[in-house]
Amino acid sequence: MKVRIKFAKQGAMKFIGHLDIMRYFQKAVKRAGLDAAYSEGFSPHMIMSFAAPLGVGVTSEGEYFDLELKTPMSSKEAVERLNRVMVDGMEVRSVREVPEGKKGKAMSLVAAADYLVSFREGMEPGENWKEKVPAFMEQQEIRILKKTKKNEKEVDIKPYIYEMEIRGERIFLKLAAGSVKNTKPELVMEAFFAFCGREFQPLSLLIHRMEVYAELGEEGEQKLVSLEELGEEIE
Amino acid sequence: MRRLALNDEILLNIEKPARYIGNEVNSVMKDKEKVDIRFAMCFPDVYEIGMSHLGIQILYDMFNQREDTWCERVYSPWPDLDKVMREEQIPLFALESQDPVKDFDFLGITLQYEMCYTNILQVLDLSRIPLRAADRTKDHPFVMGGGPCAYNPEPLAPFFDMFYIGEGETVFNDLLDIYKEWKKSGKSRKEFLEMAAQVPGIYVPAFYDVEYQEDGTIKAFTPNNPHAKEKIEKQVVMDVTHTYYPRKPVVPFIKATQDRVVLEIQRGCIRGCRFCQAGMLYRPTRERDLEFLKDTARALIESTGHEEISLSSLSSSDYSKLPELIDYLIEECSARKVNISLPSLRIDAFSLDVMSKVQDIKKSSLTFAPEAGSQRLRDVINKGLTEKVILEGASRAFQGGWTRVKLYFMLGLPTETEGDMKGIAHLAEEIAKKYYEIPKDQRHGRCQIVVSTSFFVPKPFTPFQWAGMFRKEDYLDKAKVVKEEIRAQLNQKSIKYNYHEADVTVLEGILARGDRKVADVLEAAYQKGAVFDSWSEYFRYDLWMEAFEELGIDPEFYTLRERSLEEILPWDFISIGVTKDFLKREWKKAMKGEVTPNCRQQCSGCGAGAYKGGVCVEGKN
Incomplete structure (x- = not known):
């Protein structure tokens, strides 16, 4: 049985990188006594796949990984068992059954993600930054310099910003994510700082991921569904 | 929060x-x-x-x-x-x-x-x-x-x-x-x-x-x-079974050097190698109870979620219930998908059989620690491993499918001659020959023998605590002798050679047997910027030498000098059970190339019997 586990990563845990979070969950699944499936061979690996890596320094309430179980367990029990072995800042939000097969792999499903971005005190892009948000989004193009390992190239990230709106003192972003089209909240905010005529420092931002979505729309129509909703509660 | x-x-x-x-x-x-x-x-x-x-x-x-x-x-x-x-x-x-x-x-x-x-x-x-x-x-x-x-x-x-x-x-x-x-x-x-x-x-x-x-x-x-x-x-736990053992050790988020459950199966070692400080400090050898170990292993795996368990001891093969323990671990760990690592095992039929069950032969290598290149010098250091045993073990391993062997030696041991250094190369060559004796269609390409040498540092409370050390250049010369002799061997392409840094050795020697005067040097070196000395990218030998010079302290007083048996050594005020008389006897026997039997073969009256426990009372109650 394949299950999808949704978890939150907050507080000091934001300093733990993606690879270490994978190792953390391999051990946590063992401590929780879930009967996970393993690969063959002398050093068997737990069969698990993570949806979308989260950068160091970013918190989240919408992280996912898929896990293959040999013995089924109810959603309620699995959540309880996992939460009993979590550390401060890590919380399992749901465990749901998802269809087997490569097509349903969490990582290949990822199409979009929601973020809440706030500014550290005194590091906002000017006093009237809120007024600039609509104009920023009305631009035809938002060009930024994207640095790769080999070179830099200019790209238009406008098509990847699905939504940008003010929420209190924070900015909500719905951005393209995944292997085909994607952009990062840092890049969008870097462009926004430039738009406000301010110098951008990555440390100005506190980024929180809220949710990760799959695209179920056909023929260019957008229909985003959270990865959690693709699964079903196990009784 | x-x-x-x-x-x-x-x-x-x-x-x-x-x-x-x-x-x-x-x-x-x-x-x-x-x-x-x-x-x-x-x-x-x-x-x-x-x-x-x-x-x-x-x-x-x-x-x-x-x-x-x-x-x-x-x-x-x-x-x-x-x-x-x-x-x-x-x-x-x-x-x-x-x-x-x-x-x-x-x-x-x-x-x-x-x-x-x-x-x-x-x-x-x-x-x-x-x-x-x-x-x-x-x-x-x-x-x-x-x-x-x-x-x-x-x-x-x-x-x-x-x-x-x-x-x-x-x-x-x-x-x-x-x-x-x-x-x-x-x-x-x-x-x-x-x-x-x-x-x-x-x-x-x-x-x-x-x-x-x-x-x-x-x-x-x-x-x-x-x-x-x-x-x-020295304070010692005589009942190692009914003492504290953490059942819920801390599990780091990042990969630690030992990213596994560690199960200490015994303390001390019966062997009595004359260079080994741990072998003297932790006498008498005390085994933990088998049932305690089984129960602890299970608890540790459950509380940590680690993917690997490793046995810890100075010489695991000497643990008397090892086969029972390993049988249990293999069963328990395969059900839980936990790997087993077995360091410090003597290579013999039993250990090869066990290792073939728990690791991928193609990817793993076998380790031998002959420590010295000739039988004469191995007798001096009381390392009971003979060339015959090494070659038999290697031969058996090659037939079992292993192709990689690691060999550990020390250079700069007391009484060492050029012949002993060259003996390291010859032993590696003999092992390589064993591999190529296997018919070509039955072996897997070339074998790989990795020879590593460290430079011997005499430590307090060992029979070699009086021994002299060498200068940095002398150590490098010794390594050169080994290197050239390896290059002269028929199968040199199958033998790789690594040696430890010589300047770190010199400093380690000073600190190991230093007195209170060395403290000033330590502080001065630190004030000059010395820190993380065990990391080669940070080690600054020059800062240390500057500190010695400024304080007018001769580093060679601590290294080159062979101490007289009458000298008051800085650590003489400590009693570890093992007596100075025993260490002197061992030092003299070493000079004559005489071996001392291990604790289970025959008690040599080292003094640790005063603690009235462990191997000293085995079979006596």
Whole structure:
């Protein structure tokens, strides 16, 4: 049985990188006594796949990984068992059954993600930054310099910003994510700082991921569904 | 939620912030208002190394079982954070509470190897605790050292309030009880140290005076305080089964050097290799009970979720119930998908069979530690491994499908000749020949033999404690002899050769057998910038040599000199059970190339029998 586990990563845990979070969950699944499936061979690996890596320094309430179980367990029990072995800042939000097969792999499903971005005190892009948000989004193009390992190239990230709106003192972003089209909240905010005529420092931002979505729309129509909703509660 | 000692800006700009945030699985949180004693337990090296150490996990567990005590961990900040902490004046903190170490009652520092000594000063310095015990006041924690290097604490004497000589499980609880009493009493710092000095195994260096002869050797070592004992007796746990063993060790987020469950199956070693300090310090050999080990293994796997378990001991093959233990682990671990690693196994039919079950032969290599290249020299060091046994083991392994062999040797052993050095190359060649004796269609390509040599460093409380060392250039010449001889062998393409750095060896030798005079050099070297000396990218031999020169202390007094058997050695005031007479006998036998049987074959009257336990009483009750 394949299950999808949704978890939150907050507080000091934001300093733990993606690879270490994978190792953390391999051990946590063992401590929780879930009967996970393993690969063959002398050093068997737990069969698990993570949806979308989260950068160091970013918190989240919408992280996912898929896990293959040999013995089924109810959603309620699995959540309880996992939460009993979590550390401060890590919380399992749901465990749901998802269809087997490569097509349903969490990582290949990822199409979009929601973020809440706030500014550290005194590091906002000017006093009237809120007024600039609509104009920023009305631009035809938002060009930024994207640095790769080999070179830099200019790209238009406008098509990847699905939504940008003010929420209190924070900015909500719905951005393209995944292997085909994607952009990062840092890049969008870097462009926004430039738009406000301010110098951008990555440390100005506190980024929180809220949710990760799959695209179920056909023929260019957008229909985003959270990865959690693709699964079903196990009784 | 806890407030971290370091802000986001710092944590996001240094390497591996996970080293400094605590919060790991099984780390212990307590309410600081509800405890009487706050103990900071420090391993003075980087987190990944320190977290791999079993001793700290044992003491951490033991202290935290006391309701009145909260034990937390401290490691050396890596140079990137060290710089930031100095610039921004951030005091060193403990991982759990993130509170400054300076406000603790105790700072316990484990002394596992000499090359971490400058890191001890770094920890004190960053904690803002005066480097010298004499400068500390009632506002500072008591700084305490323990571990193998505490058996010659003298180069560190001025920096510590006290040392603990022996295994931590024994009198620590008494010491903490005394501390609580003292804390309530309002007595002076010195009065606590006087109380502590009466606890068995506790050494308070300030209570002793050292006088030197004109030639620099020790004339007298005498207590200057009525509470100080003449001899400090090593404290040993005689019942290793019914003592503390952590069932819920802390599991780091980042990969530690030992990223696995460690199961200590016994303490001590029956072999009596004459170069080996651990083999003498931890006498008598004491085995843990099989049922206890089975139960502990299961508990550890369940509480950590680790993917691997490793047995720990100086010589696992000597554990008398090893086959039963391994059978149990294979069954239990395959069901739980946990890998088993079996270090320090003697290569024989049994171990090859076991290893073929638990590891991928194609990917793993076999390790032999002949330590010396000729039978004559192996007899001198009392390493009971013969060429015949090595070749048989290798041959059997090659037939079983292994193609990789690692060989460990030491250069610079007492009585070593050029023939002994060349013998290393010849032994490697003989092993390679064994491989190529297998018909071509039955072997898997070329074999790979990796020869590694380290330079021998004489250690206190070994039969070689009187031996002379060599100069850096001499060590490099020895390595060159080996290298050239390997290149002259028929199968040289199958043999790879590595050797250890020579300058680190020289310094390790000075610190290992140094006296109190070396402490000034240590402090001067640290002030010049020496730190993380065990990391080749940071080791600065030149700074150390500058420090020696400025202080007018001759490093070669500590290295080149063969000590006379009558000399008062800096560590003579400590008793480890094994007597100086026994060590002298062993030294003389070594010079004649005579071997001494192991403890199970025949008792050699080393003195550890005074502890009345372990191998010394096996079959006698």
